[in-house]
Amino acid sequence: MKLIQIAGYLGSGKTTLIIALVKALAESGAKIAVMVNDVGEIPVDGRVMQEYGLTVKDIGGGCICCQVAGSMMKTLEILSREQRPDLVIIEPTGIAVPESIRKTALLTAARTHISIGPTIVLFDTTRAEKLLTYETLQRLVATQLSDADIIALSKVDAAPEETITQAAAAVRGMNPSAEVLRLSVRTGEGISDLSRAVLEMSIPA
Amino acid sequence: MKIIGQPDISNPAHEGINSYAVSCSLSRKAPMPAEDLRRFAHKLMKTLSAACRAKGAKDIGHIKAYIEHAGGFLTVDIVGDPAAAVVVEGRDGDLAGHFRLVLNAVAFGISKSDLKAATDEALADVISAFALVRVVVEAKTEETLNANKGGP
Numbered sequence: 001m002k003l004i005q006i007a008g009y010l011g012s013g014k015t016t017l018i019i020a021l022v023k024a025l026a027e028s029g030a031k032i033a034v035m036v037n038d039v040g041e042i043p044v045d046g047r048v049m050q051e052y053g054l055t056v057k058d059i060g061g062g063c064i065c066c067q068v069a070g071s072m073m074k075t076l077e078i079l080s081r082e083q084r085p086d087l088v089i090i091e092p093t094g095i096a097v098p099e100s101i102r103k104t105a106l107l108t109a110a111r112t113h114i115s116i117g118p119t120i121v122l123f124d125t126t127r128a129e130k131l132l133t134y135e136t137l138q139r140l141v142a143t144q145l146s147d148a149d150i151i152a153l154s155k156v157d158a159a160p161e162e163t164i165t166q167a168a169a170a171v172r173g174m175n176p177s178a179e180v181l182r183l184s185v186r187t188g189e190g191i192s193d194l195s196r197a198v199l200e201m202s203i204p205a
Numbered sequence: 206m207k208i209i210g211q212p213d214i215s216n217p218a219h220e221g222i223n224s225y226a227v228s229c230s231l232s233r234k235a236p237m238p239a240e241d242l243r244r245f246a247h248k249l250m251k252t253l254s255a256a257c258r259a260k261g262a263k264d265i266g267h268i269k270a271y272i273e274h275a276g277g278f279l280t281v282d283i284v285g286d287p288a289a290a291v292v293v294e295g296r297d298g299d300l301a302g303h304f305r306l307v308l309n310a311v312a313f314g315i316s317k318s319d320l321k322a323a324t325d326e327a328l329a330d331v332i333s334a335f336a337l338v339r340v341v342v343e344a345k346t347e348e349t350l351n352a353n354k355g356g357p
Contacts, residue, residue, distance in 0.1 A: 010267035042227075042309060044269050095218060
């Protein structure tokens, strides 16, 4: 059971990507479970995914990187025991810290035999300047990016090329070891690269 | 009506970010064509994001809603700014005389109480503009991801 995180700031396109990515991954025959954590007490993202045919475990009531980390552990254990998926894709809240989630997931390793796949962090190129410069938002976004194994520059179909180039340079500066790629769910750019990475990439615990 | 409070947490990464959610059922005597339901969803996003800004929000993190009715569903969201594009997607069905709305707002730099007020006021305005009636408030939650001490 390999854990994949699709993280990134609010509105960066996580839910939309997961709907597209699961379709692409399904072609590999992998059994996939999706775990969604919404900021709000009343989940929306999980409902949306269900409408598109995905089977989803919703975790509400707070952020799984801190407030409801225990719920995530329990859900992983249930998935491991009852469904035994090949891949567990986690969509944390847009304000979650990916490394905290990874560490929490590893606490279950003895019971779930979980392995760690790539943490994919989305960066919304249509909001690049604000996300890179604005007060405490910048700190949160930088923290998320620094935890990434893959940084996906999202919505590249809607951002000027010059902005995308500048954003790529900025995120590489924050996390030189991460792979940086372009993503547009609308055009399909980057989906096959991410799909391949999800299937092939394993991160040492 | 159910109100659930969230405990404050101390994760500094969440500083200044608050969220508020409402779920309710809405109806209208004259059922709404699919296009009107989309216009309702669009106007709700614009009105709420503008209301958040008017009350001091520095950034609209993400406002999103899910609308469910007998013939289909809509998802709608806006990110970042009241001038940003609203994305409305889903499966239109027949005329909707009754539908369920789940509305979730997350914003940066606005106090919990102001976000709640902005959401309730914007929702009331748009409901009125479309001659809708709130049948029942099924749940209402209020949460603070980190105490926005002293407000924005």
